Structure formats: structure tokens, C-alpha cells
Amino acid sequence: MTIGRILCRVILGAAFLPGWVSAQTVITPQAFLDAVVGKTLEFHEIRSGELVGTEQFLNRTVSVWREEGRGCVYGQITTPNGQICFLYDNDPDGVPVCWWPFLHEDRLLVRLASLSDGEIQEVRSITEDSLNCPSTPIS
Numbered sequence: 001m002t003i004g005r006i007l008c009r010v011i012l013g014a015a016f017l018p019g020w021v022s023a024q025t026v027i028t029p030q031a032f033l034d035a036v037v038g039k040t041l042e043f044h045e046i047r048s049g050e051l052v053g054t055e056q057f058l059n060r061t062v063s064v065w066r067e068e069g070r071g072c073v074y075g076q077i078t079t080p081n082g083q084i085c086f087l088y089d090n091d092p093d094g095v096p097v098c099w100w101p102f103l104h105e106d107r108l109l110v111r112l113a114s115l116s117d118g119e120i121q122e123v124r125s126i127t128e129d130s131l132n133c134p135s136t137p138i139s
Contacts, residue, residue, distance in 0.1 A: 024102055024103070024104045025102060025104075026082075026100065026101075026102045027101040027102055028082065029079035029082065029083060029084040029101070030079065032084055033060050033077070033079070033084070036057045036126070037057045037058075037059055037060055038057065038058075038128065039056075039057055039127065039128060040054060040055065040056040040057075040125075040126070040127050040128070040129050040130065040131060041054065041056075041123045041125065041126050042054050042123065042124050042125040043110070043121040043122070043123060043124075044121060044122050044124050045119075046109065046120040046122050051068050052068075052121055053065055053066055053067040053068065054066050054131060056130060056131045056133075057077075060077065061076060061077050061078075062074065062075070062076065062077065063075045064131055064133050065086070065088060066131050071133075072131060072133035072134070073088045073089055073090050074088065074089050074133075075087060075088040075089070076096075078096065080098075083098040083099060083100055083113045084098065084099050084100075084101060084110075085097065085098040085099075085113075086098075097112070098112075098113035098114075099111060099112060100113050107122055107123075108122065108123040109121065109122050109123070
């Protein structure tokens with residue numbers, strides 16, 4: 001079963017899951033968080049397929065992000081205006097990075113919530129593995 005179908009079952013509930021997934025289905029930030037809290041996701045750039053980074057969702061308000069070859073960065077999660085936003089500890093401008101999560105052709109994707117940059121990343125792995133980052137905050 002694909003990641004998109006697994007997430008669809010979590011989000012929609014098995015009783016409401018049709019036999020197919022529409023071309024594009026927007027996922028609310030709350031439903032996205034329901035499906036990923038306690039999990040670790042790998043994000044890949046949609047065009048190149050390159051690993052962008054891995055994010056562990058510790059709870060509904062805190063995550064830890066690790067870019068390939070770099071250390072861990074903790075982020076505060078907010079959900080304004082249908083977006084899921086992250087303000088990371090190392091962010092110099094104090095402006096959160098926001099995304100719109102959605103399903104497309106049975107794939108879980110996130111699109112940068114910016115009109116000037118249409119960056120899209122695909123979730124290619126969802127596990128319960130820890131990133132084993134030091135000093136993991138619990139709240």
C-alpha cells in the first residue's frame with residue numbers, strides 16, 4: 001500500500017475511503033498532524049528526487065528537522081490559514097516557513113505556501129524511527 005493510501009485512510013477513515021484518490025486532495029494541517037505525530041518523514045525534492053531532509057514530529061507543536069549532512073534543528077509548529085508552519089531555532093529572520101499538504105496521484109506532497117516560490121516536496125517514507133537528536137524538547 002502506498003504512503004498516500006495509508007495517509008488517506010488515517011485522514012478520511014477507512015469507511016469513507018473511495019477505491020481511488022482524486023487528482024489532488026488538499027489535506028488540512030490538523031489532519032496532516034493527526035497522521036504524522038510520533039512519526040518521522042523523509043522529504044524529497046519533487047523534480048530531482050533528492051533528499052531535502054528528515055522531520056520527526058514529536059507532538060502537534062514541536063518537530064525536529066535534519067538536513068542531509070547537518071545537525072538537528074527544533075521547530076515550533078503552527079497552523080494558520082490552512083497552512084502548516086515551522087519556525088526553526090536557527091532561523092535568523094524569525095519568519096516561519098509554511099506549507100500546504102496535499103495528495104496527488106496517491107502521493108503525499110507539500111507545497112511551499114508562497115506565491116513567488118512553488119517548491120514542492122514529496123514524502124517518500126513515514127516511519128516510527130527516531131532521529132536520535134540530543135536534548136529533544138518534550139513540549
